[in-house]
Amino acid sequence: MTVDTPITVQGLYFDGHSSRSREAELTLHGQVLSVQCEGIHFELPVRSVHIEAGIGAMRRVFKFPGGQRFESDDHTAVTQLEQAIGRNRGLNFVNTLEARWPLVVGCLLGLLLASVAFWQWGLPLAARAAASVTPRAMLAALDSQTLALLDRQLLEPSQLPAITRQRLSAAFSPLAREIDADTRYQLVFRSGEALGANAFALPNGTIVLTDDLVRLARNDREIIGVLAHEVGHVIERHGARSIYQSAGLLLFVSVLTGDVAAASTVAGALSLSLVQNGYSRGMEREADDVAARYLRRKYGTTAPLRDMLSRLERAHQDVKVPDLLSTHPGVDERLRRLEDADRQPQNARP
Template sequence: AAVTPQGVLATFDREALTVLEQQELVGPSRLSAARQAELQAAFRDVSAWAGGGYGYRLLLRDGEPAGSSGLGANAFALPNGTVVMTDQLVELGRSDRELIGVLAHEAGHVTQRHGLASVYQALGLGLIVTALTGDVVSASTFAAAVPVALVQGGYSRAAETQSDRIAARYLLERYGTTRPLQTILARLETAQGGAGGLPDLLNTHPGTDARIEHLRRLEDAAR
């Protein structure tokens, strides 16, 4: 995952989004232009802080298009820095700091290439060869399987813990606390009954309680 060419990552993002839209898992956001602008500004700060030269962009989307269940309240990152956050998750958040904590967590998955590693583990050697040779045409074919691979595989315990640590560092630098991310994780678990759709927030190996405790320990250690 670490040596996959940047051009291949961009192809993965583009093709994966096409699949999500064709399957009507996401649709155009219903948020006001002003609200979207606020969240875009917040993401620009997060992505500038995260760095790494990725093609960061925040896509705000309706997670229940055309009355379908879709993704519901969720957020997830694609390999080249495209982060999708649904209207339903924005509505679930009770402060921008909670949503910013989620965005910082997703940026951690991007910089550490967790999503790409999950896809490789799920799809096997053929995809790895394609990525290493930079065959963009073949990469387009494989990229269509990216959403499915992420749903089935999720993230490893180590990857999820690492992204929480990155989000905690951002929150501690900006606000001096990890509580915003703790709070929205707990609320999302209650709202969804502990079941996630696409990654990332709950479809993970460490349980929500363990993640919240880890965030608390990181805050205590920073004092």
Template sequence: MFNPISVAGILRAPDSARGGHAEMTLDEKGKVTVRSGGADISRFHVRSLRVPGAGAGGMRPLLLPDGSVFETADAAAVDEIIRRRTVQGTSLWGGLVDAKMHYAVAAVALVAAGAWLAVTMLLPFAARKAAELMPDTVARTVGEETLRSLDQGVFTGSNLDAARRGAVQKRFEKIAAYAGDARKFTLVFRHGNTVGANAFALPDGSIVVTDELVELAENYDEIAAVLAHEAGHVVNRHGMRMVVQDSIITLAVVVLAGDLFSASSLAVALPAVLLKSGYSRDFEREADRYALDYMRSQKIDPARMSAILKRMTEKAGSTGGPSLLSTHPSYEEREEIFKGGAGTK
């Protein structure tokens, strides 16, 4: 912070050789006030001053924004004014920004708040609505292409015997019926290899369950709990909502234009988004709540889900391989959901 400067001199109007006595004051904020005849003649920021060069008779001139010239014999004061002008910059715009800094900070805060609101509330809302309008052909193409990609790089055919597959299929049919439209659900068996014990949902209603998950489960209620969770993703259209949120602008054009050919073509490129990103934690929590409601309706002990989740978490940690659990809430958080639901009907 600078101390104020006050210097006496002569003020000459533009294009005039005549002048009158005046006083120039520079305050600690860089504001310059020129007074003459007991009145304020001019006010501006020090950055707006110009230094035209040495004046006649040892006088030091300063050029004001309106073209007036202030001259003084106090060279030391002029040098200090010039120094302060240099320290604070040379542009009028910089002076205005400095003077309105609190407004700038407020504006930045408002922009940040608006961006936060858009990302956390408006974008998910728009994604939900867009996903509802998305043609079934897009969801089907995304599901098919995603499964094809996994079959080429991750999965191999299932090794489960017919009896075990049949028992799991029977439980799955109850879950599909509970969802209200069993026709859109398909159970797909695969050997997970590096994916290990897992199950996950695709936007077209396909739910993939790995041999490793079936082998890890101690009973079919545990498998049903996991499959109900995946059905929750399908019912809530999490796959398409996630894709929309990642590609909101392009997909909005597709939806508004109603170009099904473009939508189907675009969908071919979307499996990579699904494979790379995984479902958000909010989506996972929503699917957990759906699974809990299903388990209550079937009188399945919610502790079955806690038990299989614990084993899946431990298995994923011991193998060190990739896990589709990585985007889920923590095991402890999910355990609380199902523990809390154990005594609730």
């Protein structure tokens, strides 16, 4: 849009050679801009002048093709001039927003809520979908890489007598077959002070049992209870889901910070951190539910797992133990849930 009334902007002129500034006046007549200051007067087509978009209260800058510049604090006049020549409309929207800070705060809050909602519900749903279609070969690779990493960093060969390991493996086989015939489970025995009495499942069905846990158990049923819980993690694909959820967060953070390399470099250590940090509250419940159904079918009670959890808690006290004793949900909450399962009529749950 062109206006016939000249628009005048007061400001400072810099000749582009020295840092000296002079009081100057810029005038727009139609599509021609004239610059007037002490000893200087020239005119040029306004389209050849670059007007930097306004940022907050910062001084507005006009750049001329010859390297000269004109700066002005008269935001109203500059905006009027821009409107007359149809310049910086979208960019100055930022300024409009700044002037309406409640709207900006509202937008930011909306964005924050959307992020929280995505993190809370969207990401787990996406992770679940991705985990369910992850090929077995990929999961198998994760298992072998993670176990190799754990063997280098945290675990030692098992000291248990071979006969004990054989007995437990023999007891585990029917459990795995009954709960999840589609997965080829592998029960491995390790010792490791850092992990104490513990057991954890890797995404493709490798279940690691520590010597301390075997020693802490009063009978094999308690170990079966723990193994049924771990099989629950495998059936529900908690390993892959957790990795996708963490990868999603990393991706999210790396997009926000522009640090894409971080996402790829940390990805390799994800399954290890899973072992160290345990699963989410919801995942622990799901695994306990799988164990409860199996234990009730097999022994008519969830007592073996409850007894083991209680003893693990006493044995570890202040030590943070992942998975079996992850801080959330607390052991008390899990025991209550298992007791509730015992009160349900048999086969009430599918």
